[in-house]
Amino acid sequence: MIPLNSDTETKPTAAMRRAMAAAEVGDEQKGEDPTVNRLVERVAELLGKEAALFLPTGTMCNLVAVSVGARVGEILFADPLAHVLRAESGGAAFGARAMVEPIRCERGIFTAQQLDEAIAITTLAPPVKACVPKLLCVEQTHNLSGGRVWPLESLRAVTDHARSCDLDVHMDGARLMNAVVASGTSAAEFGACADTLWIDFSKGLGAPFGAVLAGSAAFIEEATPWKHRLGGAMRQAGIVAAACLYALDHHVERLADDHDNARRLSNGLAGVGGIRLGAPAPESNMVFFDTADLGTDNQTFLGRLRERGVTMSAVGSGIRAVTHLDIRRRDIDEAVSAVAAVAGGAGP
Numbered sequence: 001m002i003p004l005n006s007d008t009e010t011k012p013t014a015a016m017r018r019a020m021a022a023a024e025v026g027d028e029q030k031g032e033d034p035t036v037n038r039l040v041e042r043v044a045e046l047l048g049k050e051a052a053l054f055l056p057t058g059t060m061c062n063l064v065a066v067s068v069g070a071r072v073g074e075i076l077f078a079d080p081l082a083h084v085l086r087a088e089s090g091g092a093a094f095g096a097r098a099m100v101e102p103i104r105c106e107r108g109i110f111t112a113q114q115l116d117e118a119i120a121i122t123t124l125a126p127p128v129k130a131c132v133p134k135l136l137c138v139e140q141t142h143n144l145s146g147g148r149v150w151p152l153e154s155l156r157a158v159t160d161h162a163r164s165c166d167l168d169v170h171m172d173g174a175r176l177m178n179a180v181v182a183s184g185t186s187a188a189e190f191g192a193c194a195d196t197l198w199i200d201f202s203k204g205l206g207a208p209f210g211a212v213l214a215g216s217a218a219f220i221e222e223a224t225p226w227k228h229r230l231g232g233a234m235r236q237a238g239i240v241a242a243a244c245l246y247a248l249d250h251h252v253e254r255l256a257d258d259h260d261n262a263r264r265l266s267n268g269l270a271g272v273g274g275i276r277l278g279a280p281a282p283e284s285n286m287v288f289f290d291t292a293d294l295g296t297d298n299q300t301f302l303g304r305l306r307e308r309g310v311t312m313s314a315v316g317s318g319i320r321a322v323t324h325l326d327i328r329r330r331d332i333d334e335a336v337s338a339v340a341a342v343a344g345g346a347g348p
């Protein structure tokens with residue numbers, strides 16, 4: 001199978017497994033796992049923050065961050081396609097119990113003016129009845145818009161503006177390292193735009209699971225009871241932290257290969273009749289397209305593609321393909337041939 005459905009498909013490599021087997025471990029919950037301690041120090045430094053917390057998943061990073069960052073009667077702003085709104089089973093409503101205000105924008109990335117428009121709506125009622133704008137969430141790279149990368153200048157323009165409006169800024173950096181490699185901007189420069197942010201190790205970085213949430217020392221102090229409350233405090237978690245450290249050493253620069261493969265896939269698909277690409281060129285490791293012109297619904301199309309050994313995923317009425325460490329260049333060429341074969345024989 002050629003698993004292009006998600007970069008979460010990556011399996012730990014043999015070398016990563018060796019690093020895991022050799023990990024020094026201790027009771028993480030008590031702060032006594034040396035490998036976890038090394039990981040959180042390293043990620044805090046990478047992201048330019050004072051401190052960091054190891055959590056099992058990125059979803060828990062968002063849940064902890066919004067729970068600390070906003071409360072009942074306060075407002076959390078995010079673009080309508082943000083993972084924190086669309087794909088976390090209502091975690092923000094459950095943890096923060098805050099109001100969620102989507103920012104009207106196209107495809108994930110917005111301007112200071114669009115943020116202003118969203119803020120303006122929230123202050124229509126008299127202060128005693130209105131909620132208080134509190135937290136802005138931004139996503140880098142932006143998943144459901146096709147792996148788009150916020151360029152540093154536009155990100156900074158929005159987050160500077162947010163801060164001037166007394167909002168804190170949280171960054172969902174599930175694929176921040178893809179943005180770093182795609183743009184040449186450092187993780188710390190992106191990090192400086194946010195008060196809290198995290199990176200995921202289970203996506204293109206190739207670890208089995210694990211994510212690290214970073215912020216000020218005061219934020220991490222408040223976040224730590226949430227880690228316990230949500231059941232995210234672990235024991236010999238160094239086994240997994242070792243995989244994350246291994247990923248930082250060996251799997252960051254190679255994300256450029258995934259981006260090359262995404263471009264190759266996009267170029268290949270551009271030549272297939274009936275395939276409409278979501279964007280002229282991928283900005284990181286994702287390619288979105290739809291098959292509406294073929295008169296086939298995407299589930300049927302994906303089923304036929306799977307029969308030919310290629311998996312992709314459905315996003316709304318479209319299709320998403322994601323490149324990663326377990327996808328080689330020749331897999332891309334095979335995937336393009338498979339799409340062409342399915343498209344060639346397509347019909348309702």
Ligand SMILES: *Cc1c(COP(=O)(O)O)cnc(C)c1O
Nearest residue numbers: 057058059083143172174200202
């Ligand atoms: C995958 C993802 C998450 C959640 O991360 P998990 O580790 O799968 O819980 C959050 N945000 C974005 C943008 C993601 O792509």
